[in-house]
Amino acid sequence: xxxxxxxxxxxxxxxxxxxxxxxxxxxxxxxxxxxxxxxxxxxxxxxxxxxxxxxxxxxxxxxxxxxxxxxxxxxxxxxxxxxxxxxxxxxxxxxxxxxxxxxxxxxxxxxxxxxxxxxxxxxxxxxxxxxxxxxxxxxxxxxxxxxxxxxxxxxxxxxxxxxxxxx
Amino acid sequence: xxxxxxxxxxxxxxxxxxxxxxxxxxxxxxxxxxxxxxxxxxxxxxxxxxxxxxxxxxxxxxxxxxxxxxxxxxxxxxxxxxxxxxxxxxxxxxxxxxxxxxxxxxxxxxxxxxxxxxxxxxxxxxxxxxxxxxxxxxxxxxxxxxxxxxxxxxxxxxxxxxxxxxxxxxxxxxxxxxxxxxxxxxxxxxxxxxxxxxxxxxxxxxxxxxxxxxxxxxxxxxxxxxxxxxxxxxxxxxxxxxxxxxxxxxxxxxxxxxxxxxxxxxxxxxxxxxxxxxxxxxxxxxxxxxxxxxxxxxxxxxxxxxxxxxxxxxxxxxxxxxxxxxxxxxxxxxxxxxxxxxxxxxxxxxxxxxxxxxxxxxxxxxxxxxxxxxxxxxxxxxxxxxxxxxxxxxxxxxxxxxxxxxxxxxxxxxxxxxxxxxxxxxxxxxxxxxxxxxxxxxxxxxxxxxxxxxxxxxxxxxxxxxxxxxxxxxxxxxxxxxxxxxxxxxxxxxxxxxxxxxxxxxxxxxxxxxxxxxxxxxxxxxxxxxxxxxxxxxxxxxxxxxxxxxxxxxxxxxxxx
Numbered sequence: 001x002x003x004x005x006x007x008x009x010x011x012x013x014x015x016x017x018x019x020x021x022x023x024x025x026x027x028x029x030x031x032x033x034x035x036x037x038x039x040x041x042x043x044x045x046x047x048x049x050x051x052x053x054x055x056x057x058x059x060x061x062x063x064x065x066x067x068x069x070x071x072x073x074x075x076x077x078x079x080x081x082x083x084x085x086x087x088x089x090x091x092x093x094x095x096x097x098x099x100x101x102x103x104x105x106x107x108x109x110x111x112x113x114x115x116x117x118x119x120x121x122x123x124x125x126x127x128x129x130x131x132x133x134x135x136x137x138x139x140x141x142x143x144x145x146x147x148x149x150x151x152x153x154x155x156x157x158x159x160x161x162x163x164x165x166x167x
Numbered sequence: 168x169x170x171x172x173x174x175x176x177x178x179x180x181x182x183x184x185x186x187x188x189x190x191x192x193x194x195x196x197x198x199x200x201x202x203x204x205x206x207x208x209x210x211x212x213x214x215x216x217x218x219x220x221x222x223x224x225x226x227x228x229x230x231x232x233x234x235x236x237x238x239x240x241x242x243x244x245x246x247x248x249x250x251x252x253x254x255x256x257x258x259x260x261x262x263x264x265x266x267x268x269x270x271x272x273x274x275x276x277x278x279x280x281x282x283x284x285x286x287x288x289x290x291x292x293x294x295x296x297x298x299x300x301x302x303x304x305x306x307x308x309x310x311x312x313x314x315x316x317x318x319x320x321x322x323x324x325x326x327x328x329x330x331x332x333x334x335x336x337x338x339x340x341x342x343x344x345x346x347x348x349x350x351x352x353x354x355x356x357x358x359x360x361x362x363x364x365x366x367x368x369x370x371x372x373x374x375x376x377x378x379x380x381x382x383x384x385x386x387x388x389x390x391x392x393x394x395x396x397x398x399x400x401x402x403x404x405x406x407x408x409x410x411x412x413x414x415x416x417x418x419x420x421x422x423x424x425x426x427x428x429x430x431x432x433x434x435x436x437x438x439x440x441x442x443x444x445x446x447x448x449x450x451x452x453x454x455x456x457x458x459x460x461x462x463x464x465x466x467x468x469x470x471x472x473x474x475x476x477x478x479x480x481x482x483x484x485x486x487x488x489x490x491x492x493x494x495x496x497x498x499x500x501x502x503x504x505x506x507x508x509x510x511x512x513x514x515x516x517x518x519x520x521x522x523x524x525x526x527x528x529x530x531x532x533x534x535x536x537x538x539x540x541x542x543x544x545x546x547x548x549x550x551x552x553x554x555x556x557x558x559x560x561x562x563x564x565x566x567x568x569x570x571x572x573x574x575x576x577x578x579x580x581x582x583x584x585x586x587x588x589x590x591x592x593x594x595x596x597x598x599x600x601x602x603x604x605x606x607x608x609x610x611x612x613x614x615x616x617x618x619x620x621x622x623x624x625x626x627x628x629x630x631x632x633x634x635x636x637x638x639x640x641x642x643x644x645x646x647x648x649x650x651x652x653x654x655x656x657x658x659x660x661x662x663x664x665x666x667x668x669x670x671x672x673x674x675x676x677x678x679x680x681x682x683x684x685x686x687x688x689x690x691x692x693x694x695x696x697x698x699x700x701x702x703x704x705x706x707x708x709x710x711x712x713x714x715x716x717x718x719x720x721x722x723x724x725x726x727x728x
Contacts, residue, residue, distance in 0.1 A: 081502075
């Protein structure tokens with residue numbers, strides 16, 4: 001029904017994974033450095049915390065979170081209606097914001113700002129319109145200490161843990 | 168003797184008349200007449216004559232008494248609220264005719280009682296005269312004007328006496344089901360419902376009841392527990408024992424009403440908690456209205472839709488709500504497909520019809536483009552080739568399919584076709600677990616309604632849900648139902664604490680209405696408000712993301728009515 005050839009991000013994690021291939025604007029070059037850096041950080045932290053976990057049983061899981069601060073619509077060559085596009089992009093960009101409550105409320109977490117005002121380009125994902133959404137976002141790393149969240153392991157996978165029944 | 172009667176009359180007219188005029192017309196009415204006339208003044212702002220009451224706000228500005236009704240501030244129970252969207256003191260006879268001090272005897276150290284007592288100004292007890300003066304002139308017994316926050320009402324003496332007599336009856340005796348020692352509840356189960364689902368509802372409800380009762384026992388033995396429980400609940404609620412009965416309805420729904428009557432006769436409970444049915448619910452709804460029996464959050468697919476419903480608070484408008492949300496979502500972008508029509512294919516079942524009607528009713532309100540409705544007989548499977556053919560001839564902008572997972576192959580064919588450009592939409596909940604295994608190649612082309620918070624944003628509630636499972640695994644239950652029962656528990660607890668020992672059913676419902684919006688599991692937002700009886704008003708439009716453990720990605724805001 002639809003043939004999408006463009007490189008688009010659909011989830012924050014994918015963005016981090018694909019960050020290096022992003023179409024770059026002046027501002028974006030700047031953030032690619034951050035992205036690379038974060039990738040390195042992410043990986044090293046992962047190993048660090050993995051070893052740490054064995055020693056102390058307090059693993060850390062790292063989640064990349066975006067808090068979107070502005071949005072816009074880029075019709076490109078499609079000639080799409082700007083107002084309608086902006087309204088749809090408001091939702092697209094909004095949905096890209098991470099609901100950090102899922103991490104903060106579980107207890108044992110730190111949130112670290114990694115980059116501000118990054119420009120993200122997302123497909124508009126609407127069958128009646130083409131063009132892209134431009135989301136401006138601050139990027140954070142949420143480092144979750146699993147101490148109070150004992151049913152997930154360091155990879156975020158569920159583990160069987162009968163902590164309530166005391167078995 | 169000859170002069171005695173006229174003399175008495177003169178005496179009466181001279182001295183006692185104002186008093187007697189208050190009483191006389193009321194006394195000539197039956198208790199029931201007073202209730203009806205008084206209730207109309209209190210709830211609707213209409214005088215016994217049928218005329219609207221005259222009301223004036225600060226600065227003697229006339230305001231509509233039928234809008235500024237007593238009930239809009241003092242609530243249906245007359246017990247008012249000091250939190251939430253309105254703030255007004257009680258206006259029931261018992262409390263008005265009592266001295267009010269900045270503390271509540273016996274409950275001085277209970278936070279909910281304390282904050283209540285210090286919020287309201289101290290005042291002497293009202294008398295009939297000072298009460299009439301307060302309502303008519305906005306001056307309380309301290310001589311303080313209340314006109315900044317409450318209108319004054321110009322009411323003739325006769326009518327004022329009726330209103331005051333009504334206030335005296337308002338929330339004057341505890342509702343049945345509440346006694347000094349007990350608070351009785353029941354939950355209604357329709358026989359034949361999946362046992363796992365029943366268990367998923369009953370276990371959390373029972374856990375809540377048991378926890379409350381064991382708290383009472385534990386605090387008899389442990390001073391620290393006693394102090395904590397006392398602070399949270401107050402001595403009165405702490406001492407009460409809760410009971411929960413299961414009322415299982417059997418046979419055809421036409422017989423449920425009388426079954427309920429029997430249950431209720433044996434055990435006239437204070438309220439119904441939860442309840443479960445995948446089919447009818449109307450007899451239970453009607454029974455609750457007729458007996459002024461509150462029911463909070465029955466888990467039903469087809470709630471009774473009635474704007475005047477008071478007793479039953481539903482979690483949502485049921486399946487129908489997904490259809491309504493689809494219409495509002497599409498209406499928001501209908502400019503983009505002006506003339507092209509909507510093709511709606513729905514299973515000819517109760518669920519299919521609820522979705523279809525929800526869509527059509529909302530769509531008609533928006534006066535948008537035409538809809539072609541096609542009904543899919545029960546027992547048949549949606550045929551991909553036929554569907555593609557219809558799409559080819561009609562070229563609709565939107566294809567909606569209200570059907571179960573058996574429609575996935577047909578949906579896949581449409582999602583992949585390159586001959587058509589439009590939006591394909593279905594109910595995400597109706598696909599069941601198959602939703603998570605939708606083939607990758609159709610995910611980009613399929614939109615779905617999703618009336619809950621997105622699952623990956625809901626994980627933070629897992630811990631709370633596990634706590635109410637008495638050590639059993641969440642996976643053994645229906646987590647949606649567990650969540651819903653959890654919400655009932657939370658709301659019950661919050662409302663009872665706010666009630667400060669006043670066990671009136673209307674006050675129970677008023678107290679729920681005044682709850683602040685809070686984060687609960689499952690629903691993105693639940694909102695309470697006076698007379699609001701469908702707490703979740705929204706729905707997301709989503710697509711399924713990529714990969715083997717895909718997440719839902721939202722394509723809309725929380726679409727509300």
